[in-house]
Amino acid sequence: MRVKKVLAAALVAPTVFLAACSSDDGAGSEATSQESSSSAEEGAGGEAAAEPDLDGVPDVVAEVNGEEISKDEFVPAYEQQFQQMAAQSQMTGQQPDQDELKKQVADQLVNTELLEQAAAERGIEASEKQVDRTLADLAKSNQMGSADEFISALKEQGMSEDEVLSQVAVQVKLDQLLEKESGGVKITDAELRKAYDQLKSQSKQTGQKAPSFQKSRSQLEEQVKSEKLNGVAQTLLKDLRKDAEISVNV
Structure with missing residues (x-):
């Protein structure tokens, strides 16, 4: 059995992967905090939170150039994304559109397989x-x-050590792929300053004080690099999809 395609949302570092590689800009919701996830489980006003609807999910969710994406791969990825949307629904009062979410998650898995x-x-x-x-x-x-x-x-979240190591190995290979496609990511000081201004603005909105630019520099470099590699991934995926044989069954 192939490894799960996604690490637990609460633990994954911000690296180029599923959500970042979606061909649909709205397909990958950002990971919510553990606190938000807890609120989703509790539900608004003490009501039971919505449950992911997995009825009718086929054993083969998609096929990419002859490679199958199984239900076993789809379910953990879908449950993770559903949890994030359920947390957001506590604030908006709008229930997740599970049919649309299934298509988005399947699309993300297809993109990862292509890469x-x-x-x-x-x-x-x-x-x-x-x-x-x-x-x-x-x-x-x-x-x-x-x-x-x-x-x-x-x-503790259901992954074996072999699955974790295999998943990280996939991430390492995808990172190398995008590095090669990019020809080497170059980051300017102006880009870091712009990212820092955004960080300060976000911190101000939450009532917190942003760390100094120098203390944040390493984090900012990773953020800007990730954003650039995401752009490389989007471009590469457009090319890969042109020649790929893809069927999606959800």
Whole structure:
């Protein structure tokens, strides 16, 4: 069985992956905080939260150039996105459109499969050292002391260690693919200053004080780089979809 296509939303660092690689700008909702997820579970005014509707989901959700995307891959990705939308619905009062959400999640999985296939065709591989380094970065981004602690947290959310390692290896390969496609991402000081101004504005809205530019620089560099690689992913996916044989069954 192939590994799950998505790491738990509460733990994933902001890297180029499912939501970022969607061909539909509105397909990938941003991960909500754990507090928002909790409010979704409790429901507004103590009412029971809506449940994801998985009735009728076929065993083969989609097929991409002969590669099947199974129900087992679709369900955890869908449940994650549904949880995010359910949390948002507590504020808007509007129930998630599950039919539309299923199409969006299937589309995200198709895009990820296309990128995986492109990486394989280019001979891109993930070394053990690269996987270990990425795990350490993920642990740090999620304020955990070690990669082992990060893996343990994902185990509690239903993923085995082999699934985590396989998923991170996929991420490493996709990152390499987009780096090569971009020809090397260059980040200017002006771009960092613009991102910092946005950070200060967001902090002001929440009543918090933003850290200094220098303290934020590393985070800002990752943010700007991720945004640029997302753009590369969108362009690459348009080309890949032109020649791909894709069928979606939801």
